Amino acid sequence: MKKTALVPYAHLPRSHHDRHVLTSTVDVFGTAHWLLPDRAPQPGGDAFPFDALVVSVHPGGDVELTELSAVRARWPHLDRLPDGGFVVAASRVRRYEDADQVQVFDALGRETSSFSVGDAVEHLLVDEAGHIWVGHFDENPAGIRRWSPTGHLYWTSDGARIPGLFDCYALNVSGTTASACPYTDFPLVEIRPGRPECGAGAGIH
Structure with a gap:
């Protein structure tokens, strides 16, 4: 059997290694992003909301920094919008909190909208x-x-x-198409906007 060695896709620049990594992602355009507060938020503490730095490393190696103000998400998901803004979402909805679960920030790190998508978020991705x-x-x-x-x-x-479809085990996007692998049958599902007919076995179009 041929072995394929794994190689790092991107590295967090050393100048930011003193910060805590809350989450990271690679967006649909191939840029890697890390969400970094000054320190790890403590559950039950007074660290929420908090400011955070997004460090972005583009495929050519250029580094971009974006400061996000007043992030509310515990156990966050992060992805970038095509206009340079960011989406941050909490995995869980807390019944005793009134704030919306999803925050949308512009390219300058200012919140522009917020809304809720429901509890138990396993994956959050932005398409092209x-x-x-x-x-x-x-x-x-x-x-x-x-x-x-x-x-x-x-x-x-x-x-x-x-x-x-009882659990979305895996989700990815390419262009405007999403691919998923749901529990319990584990089919490979392809979802293409504007194609409402569903295919059998390998996908939905």
Whole structure:
């Protein structure tokens, strides 16, 4: 069997190693991003909301820094919008908190909108058109949904012929197409906006 050696895709610059890494991602355009507060937020403490630095390393190696103000998310997901802004979302919804779960920031790090997508967020990804794809784990039956950056629900897996969708185990985007692998049957599902017909086995179009 041929072995393929794994190599790092991107490195967090050493000048930021003193900060705490809350989460990281690679966006649909191939840029890597890290969300870095000054220190790790303490559950039950007074560290929320907090300011955070997003360090972005582009495919050519250029580094870009964006300061986000008043981030509220515990256990956050992060991705970048095509206009240079960012989306930060909390994995869980806390019943005793009134604040919206998803925050949208502009390219200068200022919050421009917020909304909720429901509890139990397993994956959050932004496609090339700026649509926000959310996959939920099994504590939320919503499955997979596609949102606008202002909180408009464009598409939901409710009624789609996706076999055994109880948990979105894996989710990825390429262009404006999302690919998912749901539990329990583990099919490879392809979701293409504007193609409402569902295919059997390998995908939904």
